[in-house]
Amino acid sequence: MIKFAGERSLKAMAQALMLRRVAVLVVAASLCSAGGACSSGREILAKEGPPVFGSETEEAGADVSPDLLAELCPSTECPPGRVACPNKPFPCAVDLSSDDENCGACGVRCRQDEAFLETFHAIMTCSNAACQLVCSPGYADCNGNVEDGCEVETLENPKNCGACGTVCDVCYAGRCGCKGSDTYCPGAGCVSLYSSDDNCGACGNACPESPESNKPPLPPEQHAYYGCAFGICEQPKCDPPHADCNHDLGDPNGDGCEVADITSDPKNCGTCGNECGPGESCSDGKCICPCGAPCFNLNSDPDNCGLCGFYCPGDNRSRLLQATSLGVADPAHGRPICDQGVCGYRCSSHWGDCDADISNGCETSLLVDPLNCGACGVRCDGIEGQACVNGQCLMKECPEKGGTR
Structure with a gap:
């Protein structure tokens, strides 16, 4: 049986292993009752077994003894459904049921490119070992035909308002009815x-x-x-x-x-009291920067951080990929950020900048890299070929007495 150090499923295994410990505890209790020098059963057990690889003991549950976790040994056996594919460099790195680049089999890739997204208002993601259609917000696949993607717009469609088949007199932002406090009047539409x-x-x-x-x-x-x-x-x-x-x-x-004109008054731009900033003008009820350029926040804009035109360094491919909004893997696995006018770089969940080079983004998958398992620098080196699965060094129950640990 394959286990992961720190995994909650250890709880059930710990209960099974407890039977093996009873004899030791009985011996310890006998020694104490005879008046001999002794230590508690916990101290006796703590002297056994190799060190544990993986996350901290408390992640497995407060009622699981560290001594029982010591019964786990490093493993090279992939869990069911996990395989190694040529396009992924690490052992057991691919889950064929959900890997978008290896969906159901190595090399089967679900389409997520920009051209597909723009044409079909959707991407394909891997679920249950098959590529499935995922619609962009505001679109739906109402005819059930994958060939034409998500063909129906649902934000302002009174025949499919928010969902296929939802019919109403007026549709606003995917919901039946008018915006705000407006009311739908026949022949007039939404009015106040x-x-x-x-x-x-x-x-x-x-x-x-x-x-x-x-x-x-x-x-x-x-x-x-x-x-x-x-x-x-x-x-x-x-x-x-x-x-x-x-x-x-x-x-x-x-x-x-x-x-005179609330749509162009810089002291009352769009609404009374909405004053535009220095150098800004008011157009169509909105404050705009000089020469009609958009306005930037120098405290938070990574393209204008601290001052106009100061571009925060780092791999910025995430800025260019619309599909990331649908849950597609970010090619850079992170992005430059600007915090109070100071540049930084933020990694996506489960990714790390382990080579300390932001020009290639957060290049390391902390879920599968045996040299950086769960965090940069955490090595799965209990035995040669030990894999990292879900950010934990792969373990299994140790062999019985006489086996090799």
Whole structure:
């Protein structure tokens, strides 16, 4: 039986091995009861067996004795389903049931290239030893035909809203209904019942063009009219794109809608009080950097870290691969990062930069490399050919007495 040091399945093995220990404990107890010099059974057992390879004892469970873990010996026998393939350099490195480059058999590769992703809105991943279609967010395979990939868009599709076959009047972000507090009105689409002059407070409730009550006319210089506000007709409101940011609309002595264009005002960009930074301008309600260039955060942008144009070093292939968002293996297994204007490099889970060279990313798989098993520098060298599986040096139950440890 093949085991891994530190693995939780050791718990069951420990219980079986306990039977073998009873005789030793009985002998120890007999010596003590006879008044002879003795030590506890635990101390007697602790003197037996070779050192344990793998993770710390407590990972196997608090109730498993370190002495019982000492019954494990280094192994070269691959667990069921694990094999060595020519495209993976380490023994037992490939799980044929889930390896995207060796799916079901060595060399069978599931497609995950950019061209496939752009054409079919999907990638192929290995599951149960077969390549399976995985759709991009916002797409679905509704006809069950793998040949045309994920052919249906589901974010704004009222016939397949969020999922195949989900039908609704309006679909927004993959959910039936309108965004935010908007309401769907037949013939009008999604509207705000709080501010729509044609659907004020309820669908179809149109406000009159002129107030029916004895309200005073609004001065032209206030750039305002009577319409729907807060779901009530005949309320003063601004002519778009004007805005009332000092909240004095309706005051006869006020300046009305004093902001001429809220879509281009750098002090009230898009909303009142949203002031653009130094050198930025406001366009279409958004602050933009000089010359129309996008804005960067010098504290966190690895392409502009600390100052414009300062590019954090390291393998950046992860920035270029869209498929990583679908769970595809990152070719660099890490990425440059910028933290408070200082460059660094962050490895993906279970990968390490063991050669201390970030130009090739995090090159070492800590799950299968017997020279860096679980962490850089942890060697599986109990015996020649000992493998690393799931970040632990491969072990098995030691032979019975008289066998070779």
